Every structure is written in structure tokens, then in C-alpha cells.
Amino acid sequence: MSRSLLRDLPLLELLALEASVRLGSLTLAAEELSLTPSAISHRIRQAEHSLGLKLLERQGRHMVATPAGQACHDELTRLVFAFREATQTLRTRVRQRVHLDVTPVLGAHWLPQQLPVLRTRLGAPELGFELSTSRLPDAAPSTEADIVIEFSPTSPHGDAHTLFAGHVGIYLAGGSPLRAPVSATELACHDLVCHKGADWSQWIHHAYGHCPPLRYSVTVDDPLSAVEACIGGAGPVLLTTLAAQPHLESGRIRRGHPAMFEAGHYWLTLTARGMLQPLARRTADHLVTLAAAGT
Numbered sequence: 001m002s003r004s005l006l007r008d009l010p011l012l013e014l015l016a017l018e019a020s021v022r023l024g025s026l027t028l029a030a031e032e033l034s035l036t037p038s039a040i041s042h043r044i045r046q047a048e049h050s051l052g053l054k055l056l057e058r059q060g061r062h063m064v065a066t067p068a069g070q071a072c073h074d075e076l077t078r079l080v081f082a083f084r085e086a087t088q089t090l091r092t093r094v095r096q097r098v099h100l101d102v103t104p105v106l107g108a109h110w111l112p113q114q115l116p117v118l119r120t121r122l123g124a125p126e127l128g129f130e131l132s133t134s135r136l137p138d139a140a141p142s143t144e145a146d147i148v149i150e151f152s153p154t155s156p157h158g159d160a161h162t163l164f165a166g167h168v169g170i171y172l173a174g175g176s177p178l179r180a181p182v183s184a185t186e187l188a189c190h191d192l193v194c195h196k197g198a199d200w201s202q203w204i205h206h207a208y209g210h211c212p213p214l215r216y217s218v219t220v221d222d223p224l225s226a227v228e229a230c231i232g233g234a235g236p237v238l239l240t241t242l243a244a245q246p247h248l249e250s251g252r253i254r255r256g257h258p259a260m261f262e263a264g265h266y267w268l269t270l271t272a273r274g275m276l277q278p279l280a281r282r283t284a285d286h287l288v289t290l291a292a293a294g295t
Helices: 011-023 026-032 037-051 067-095 104-122 184-188 200-208 223-234 241-250 278-292
Strands: 056-059 062-065 097-102 128-132 147-152 161-173 191-195 215-220 237-240 253-255 261-270
Touching: 011 026, 011 037, 011 056, 011 067, 026 037, 062 067, 097 104, 097 278, 104 128, 104 147, 104 223, 104 241, 104 278, 147 278, 161 200, 161 223, 161 241, 161 278, 184 200, 191 223, 191 237, 200 261, 215 223, 223 237, 223 241, 223 253, 237 241, 241 253, 261 278
Parallel strands: 097 128, 097 147, 191 215
Antiparallel strands: 056 062, 147 261, 161 237, 161 253, 161 261
8 A cells, every 4th residue: 555645744743843933832832723732742742753853942931942943943934834825826826717608609609719818918827717608598697607698689687798799691501402692482481490599580571571481490599509400401590690600611501691680789797706806807898898899
């Protein structure tokens, strides 16, 4: 069986010595360490036995360090200070985390590109970002979230900040037999992909002025699933420009009609937890600025 590297070190005994020499009293050392004076005295004797050195000696009514005890105390003081500094650094690093609860589209496409910029602007190169990227309309935010970004036709909260508008258009799979611009009649004759972030009847009324009866091949929760269904042959899909852009660039989908409909905005809100964290508040401010700059 392997032995612990710390097993033979009289750590508790040495801490009793450090406190006794620093405070100049076994009684005060006992109070600080929540022990009795006799327990402190016993630990110091154990340390002397382990080290083979006399560490304390009595001078009148006081116990003072011997030269060996003083040298031991000085080294202990240095080590205890270094340990406290190291643990404080670790605590700071752990606290330097911001949790964002965001829509799938933002989590997949826009937000990851902003994280290096945010670390630079915040002056926190080791800042950790935790992303929850499955936020859906009307869903409760994660209890761990500092910042929530959601897509909604109207502001979800009075203190929400607008990032950018979500303009929705119709997209076809790259290999779809439909030709742009598709007509309302053609759409009525084909199965459509439906998801919670876009309303087909709104877009069709906007594009054509009337809406024929529609049928859906599949209904999914989020636009990322919807675009994959479209690419897989399930039919035309409504997407925001943000959701469509990477797939347009790859040729997996193409525009089906020039009409675009403003279906809502991406809104940023600080949670009650986030309001208490300076880094989260500054992160929110920079995200608003980055979105306004169109980055």
C-alpha cells in the first residue's frame, strides 16, 4: 500500500507551534485553534519529539521560542502565508466564471466568436464562460445563470436589453426541387418544417397578403433542429438570418423568397444572481456593445 507524502508530517503540531510563537501565549493559541492550553502544550511536545529539537522553553511565566523553534516558526509563517495566497488565488479563479443561458442559435453561431473579445475587454484572460445553449421561448432560466439571452417578439422583462432584431425568411434545402421565389400555392402543396421560433402564417401573410391552409411534416423546438430537418428533406423552413447564415455559406440551404419578416428580437437580461456579480454585469454591458457594433 502506498503511503501519503503528508502522513509523517506533524502538521497539526506545527500549527500549534506557529500560533504559540506568533501570539506569545499558549492560552491565546488555544483560543485561536479552538483547543485547550493543555492540548496545545501536548502538540508542541509531539512536534519536539518528531523533530528531535527543543522548540519552546519557559522564561518566567512565559513560553518563548528557542533558536530552533524561532527558525521553525519563521519558515512556518512563510509557508502558511504562501498557502493562504495560493488558496485565495484559487478562490478568485473559481469565482471568475460567468454562466450564460442562451438560445441554441446564439450558443452555436454568434456567442462563441465573442468570448475571446470579452476576455480581452474584461481584462480577464482566464475568465471561464459556462454556456447553456438550449434556451427555448417561455422556458424558465437555469438557476445557475448570470445572464439570459432569449428570442421574443416583445421584451420579456422591463430591464431587458436588445441585442439585435431577428428577421425571418424562408429557406429551402440546397437540393430542393422548388425554385425561388416560391409562391403561396407551392407552399400549400408542400410539407413544411415548423418550430417555436417562427410563425408560418405571419410570414406568409407578410409575403403574399393571404395565407392558404398549410401542412407540416415535422414540428421541433428549436431552429437548429429545424434547419437540419429541412436539409434532410422535410421541407421549407423559416429561419432568422443569424440561424441561416452558416448553412447558406456552405450551400446546404438557399433563400426561397426575398421577403423578410421581423419576428422579434434577441433580448439580454441579468438574473438576480448576475446582478450581484461585477463580472457578469460588465459582460452584459460588453455583449450589448458588441451586438450594436454588428460584430
